[in-house]
């Protein structure tokens with residue numbers, strides 16, 4: 001297969017990038033009154049405006065040529081039809097059938113995937129209805145009031161991001177809590193106010209081997225049994241979501257309390273599977289289905305829209321343009337809607353665990369930057385914290401601004417203030433203000449010349465900082481489903497163009513292995529052998545201090 005760098009479209013983009021670095025977006029906007037119309041895409045759930053990027057029509061044509069050379073359409077079909085595109089693990093990548101509300105039949109290795117998905121959804125419906133309606137009883141025959149999801153990474157971030165985003169849609173039948181950190185402080189804090197008789201634990205782990213999750217789950221079992229004095233209580237208070245029934249059963253979860261997921265669903269793409277059960281418990285099954293419908297709507301757009309009008313494809317191409325060709329190293333996710341306060345953490349895992357890699361599909365070193373580091377915060381909080389850096393540092397940080405036309409929780413006067421900032425920031429990042437303007441402005445304020453000379457350079461904003469604006473109609477289960485699926489497909493397209501294996505995560509294994517060896521050394525008298533002097537020194541110091549404290 002041709003290396004990306006030897007494609008004519010790739011080389012042409014490099015040459016074009018050199019020219020574009022000399023351009024300013026202000027001039028591009030001045031030269032073309034139709035820039036917004038040309039560089040925006042309107043979908044039922046959202047509007048994507050990407051006109052505030054350092055692009056021209058030629059840039060977009062060249063990026064689309066690259067997408068075609070990389071056979072995005074072909075790879076997209078391979079994903080949707082279940083080819084084993086997760087090469088290193090030889091697995092299909094099938095999060096899309098989890099939300100295929102058209103229920104299009106799909107077979108994989110002789111198994112009817114659609115049927116398996118529908119059966120699990122039916123089990124989720126029965127279970128969530130039963131718990132929400134108070135028919136599922138704890139060991140002392142009391143109804144469940146609190147649900148604690150124990151899981152980490154993809155088994156936590158998806159459902160928690162959605163639960164937080166859709167709080168306003170909950171009827172508060174149940175309180176849903178999340179425990180992900182193995183720092184005992186978190187589980188202790190979550191359990192402290194809860195009544196064991198009324199708590200249901202969901203142990204969510206695709207592998208059912210993740211140390212942090214298993215440690216938290218074991219603590220939860222002890223907490224329950226020490227209150228109920230009955231090992232049998234576990235069957236009424238613990239359920240599991242996993243691709244490993246055997247591991248869940250070995251842990252002590254009753255077979256009928258296990259919800260299946262499958263190896264063809266990646267952890268960070270698993271929100272749509274039974275991993276989303278806390279969402280169904282919190283909001284009701286109907287709203288969980290609406291979330292799936294929103295994602296399915298985006299799947300259809302991604303699969304059917306021509307590449308030039310395809311929102312996920314555009315987001316991916318622009319990220320590659322900004323990072324691989326123009327040299328940006330990080331990207332900010334800046335939601336202005338309070339409900340999306342966990343979105344940047346969610347997308348951090350989705351993009352960085354997928355594409356933060358440095359060898360190609362063929363195991364050769366990649367010779368170009370792959371994906372940026374993803375970070376972010378609610379926009380308004382960011383404005384009063386790190387936006388200084390976005391506006392005036394020497395590093396260019398492309399940013400996605402995400403806001404809603406309508407607030408879910410309208411409070412008179414607030415939304416306009418919020419959205420005025422939302423629109424102002426992308427404008428300021430794009431247009432900036434040059435020294436002549438700064439000086440003219442200070443002069444109109446009757447400032448002394450020596451003050452103007454001193455301050456003017458500090459007030460210059462170079463502008464020309466790329467942003468995408470995603471304007472949602474309103475955050476609902478459906479539009480949120482679409483938004484998340486938009487980014488999932490963006491990540492897929494990035495991976496194909498950059499020739500990265502997006503669906504494995506070998507990079508998390510090395511640390512896991514070392515931690516288990518070190519844990520043994522912490523818990524026993526074994527000396528901290530087999531480490532570099534820094535790690536050995538730290539472990540010895542820790543052991544000395546804990547033995548003093550003990």
Ligand SMILES: O=P(O)(O)OC[C@H]1O[C@](O)(CO)[C@@H](O)[C@@H]1O
Nearest residue numbers: 153154155205206207210267508
């Ligand atoms: O669901 P599991 O198997 O507990 O894994 C949790 C998370 O851990 C990771 O494997 C990374 O350590 C993620 O990919 C995954 O989402």
